[in-house]
Amino acid sequence: MTAPSDSTIIIADDHPLFREAMIQAVRNCVPGARVIEADQLESLQHAVESTPEADLLLLDLNMPGVHGFSALAWIRSNFATLPTVIVSATDEPAIIRRAISHGASGFIPKSSSIARIESAINAVLEGEVWLPEGITEDDGGLGDEEADIAALVAALTPHQFRVLLMLAEGLMNKQIAYKLGVSEATIKAHVTAILRKLRVTNRTQAVLAMQELNIEE
Amino acid sequence: MTAPSDSTIIIADDHPLFREAMIQAVRNCVPGARVIEADQLESLQHAVESTPEADLLLLDLNMPGVHGFSALAWIRSNFATLPTVIVSATDEPAIIRRAISHGASGFIPKSSSIARIESAINAVLEGEVWLPEGITEDDGGLGDEEADIAALVAALTPHQFRVLLMLAEGLMNKQIAYKLGVSEATIKAHVTAILRKLRVTNRTQAVLAMQELNIEE
DNA sequence: GGCGTTTCTAGACCAATGTCTAATGCCGGC
DNA sequence: GCCGGCATTAGACATTGGTCTAGAAACGCC
Numbered sequence: 001m002t003a004p005s006d007s008t009i010i011i012a013d014d015h016p017l018f019r020e021a022m023i024q025a026v027r028n029c030v031p032g033a034r035v036i037e038a039d040q041l042e043s044l045q046h047a048v049e050s051t052p053e054a055d056l057l058l059l060d061l062n063m064p065g066v067h068g069f070s071a072l073a074w075i076r077s078n079f080a081t082l083p084t085v086i087v088s089a090t091d092e093p094a095i096i097r098r099a100i101s102h103g104a105s106g107f108i109p110k111s112s113s114i115a116r117i118e119s120a121i122n123a124v125l126e127g128e129v130w131l132p133e134g135i136t137e138d139d140g141g142l143g144d145e146e147a148d149i150a151a152l153v154a155a156l157t158p159h160q161f162r163v164l165l166m167l168a169e170g171l172m173n174k175q176i177a178y179k180l181g182v183s184e185a186t187i188k189a190h191v192t193a194i195l196r197k198l199r200v201t202n203r204t205q206a207v208l209a210m211q212e213l214n215i216e217e
Numbered sequence: 218m219t220a221p222s223d224s225t226i227i228i229a230d231d232h233p234l235f236r237e238a239m240i241q242a243v244r245n246c247v248p249g250a251r252v253i254e255a256d257q258l259e260s261l262q263h264a265v266e267s268t269p270e271a272d273l274l275l276l277d278l279n280m281p282g283v284h285g286f287s288a289l290a291w292i293r294s295n296f297a298t299l300p301t302v303i304v305s306a307t308d309e310p311a312i313i314r315r316a317i318s319h320g321a322s323g324f325i326p327k328s329s330s331i332a333r334i335e336s337a338i339n340a341v342l343e344g345e346v347w348l349p350e351g352i353t354e355d356d357g358g359l360g361d362e363e364a365d366i367a368a369l370v371a372a373l374t375p376h377q378f379r380v381l382l383m384l385a386e387g388l389m390n391k392q393i394a395y396k397l398g399v400s401e402a403t404i405k406a407h408v409t410a411i412l413r414k415l416r417v418t419n420r421t422q423a424v425l426a427m428q429e430l431n432i433e434e
Numbered sequence: 435g436g437c438g439t440t441t442c443t444a445g446a447c448c449a450a451t452g453t454c455t456a457a458t459g460c461c462g463g464c
Numbered sequence: 465g466c467c468g469g470c471a472t473t474a475g476a477c478a479t480t481g482g483t484c485t486a487g488a489a490a491c492g493c494c
Binding site: 158159160182183184185186188 | 441443444445446
Binding site for chain 2: 470471472473474475476480
């Protein structure tokens with residue numbers, strides 16, 4: 001238990017029961033830790049932006065609005081000092097290695113025992129990279145295309161990334177403007193910036209580009 | 218060899234080498250068969266539309282422009298009498314069962330031996346359903362959402378389906394019109410029809426809906 | 435505390451998208 | 465053979481989407 005007891009740890013998972021279990025594990029590891037929960041990307045964004053001093057993020061790969069590595073790529077870019085551990089239902093080595101290549105500090109399959117989860121949390125808090133048994137880190141890396149798009153997505157600002165996620169839900173500019181409480185003209189400006197950064201020419205292509213970071217194989 | 222030697226068989230696969238191997242297998246099974254090749258969805262559409270008397274379609278799941286069951290769903294609807302066997306690099310039982318639920322008459326993993334492929338072709342030509350060893354047909358079926366969307370996609374006309382595939386590439390109406398040799402106004406009419414049939418309100422949502430039929434898990 | 439840079443905001447303008455109406459041609463049923 | 469329904473085509477019109485310009489606010493850097 002080398003971590004200071006005033007650590008702040010963010011847990012992002014849309015499943016309340018699992019979130020509860022993770023909180024227990026965290027409390028066992030770091031008794032006095034402050035735990036912040038997020039059940040969707042919006043609350044996660046709020047959490048990381050309002051607590052830049054956080055020591056660890058436990059991130060589920062499949063939450064409403066994000067089904068893949070786009071959230072990880074963006075967080076790694078905008079909050080590079082925040083160690084992030086991916087928590088996922090899968091345990092496929094290929095996906096685990098992709099997560100590490102995208103900058104994750106560890107990978108915890110949801111099938112892991114509580115004891116192993118606690119080991120993982122402790123290891124990452126001490127600066128190590130934690131992987132499930134039998135997985136080696138030094139391997140492959142990402143496909144060219146995937147790495148390229150991750151870099152482009154990482155260049156987005158927080159607002160732009162949020163808008164991109166809404167584009168990926170098929171929302172109109174007007175709906176996005178309402179949700180974010182700004183004018184439609186503002187959203188249009190964000191969309192233009194997104195298209196430029198992702199090097200595409202319309203919103204459908206932007207959504208398709210981001211989906212390159214999805215999990216599917 | 219109960220199949221008549223004047224059978225017509227369509228082979229759709231974007232990999233020339235593999236297509237060649239399949240042709241060999243088909244010729245062994247049905248010596249006098251007429252073989253039609255297609256290397257992408259456009260040529261496949263042309264093939265099925267111009268040879269309604271075809272006896273069998275061997276369809277790869279991953280071709281340029283189609284990455285999933287959308288092509289199968291649409292073909293089953295518009296050419297219901299054409300037995301279709303899925304040929305795919307995967308051998309995951311879940312995907313195989315999804316293929317059968319979408320109306321495929323068989324499933325051949327690309328890892329199969331020539332002998333097994335020939336067995337499969339013969340079986341399907343005689344009206345049976347052919348599955349790899351160890352896979353049972355009677356199971357599960359599709360998720361509600363997937364079945365629903367398959368039904369909506371199946372309702373599209375050939376032209377509409379082709380336009381939808383181009384929407385899924387992020388093309389503009391103008392580009393689609395040029396490719397299909399019609400006016401932009403025509404494409405707009407098609408898009409409107411597609412949106413209605415898929416029960417969505419813009420092209421991005423249409424693309425997202427179709428992607429529900431993609432392979433990803 | 436200033437200062438340049440980046441982000442966020444938004445209005446005006448033009449291009450792309452989607453709807454409505456309607457004509458043509460094709461196919462199946464009576 | 466004739467009729468009704470549907471696919472396809474397309475023009476006129478309304479809405480949405482995207483670019484350009486530009487000011488205000490936040491942020492790091494002297």
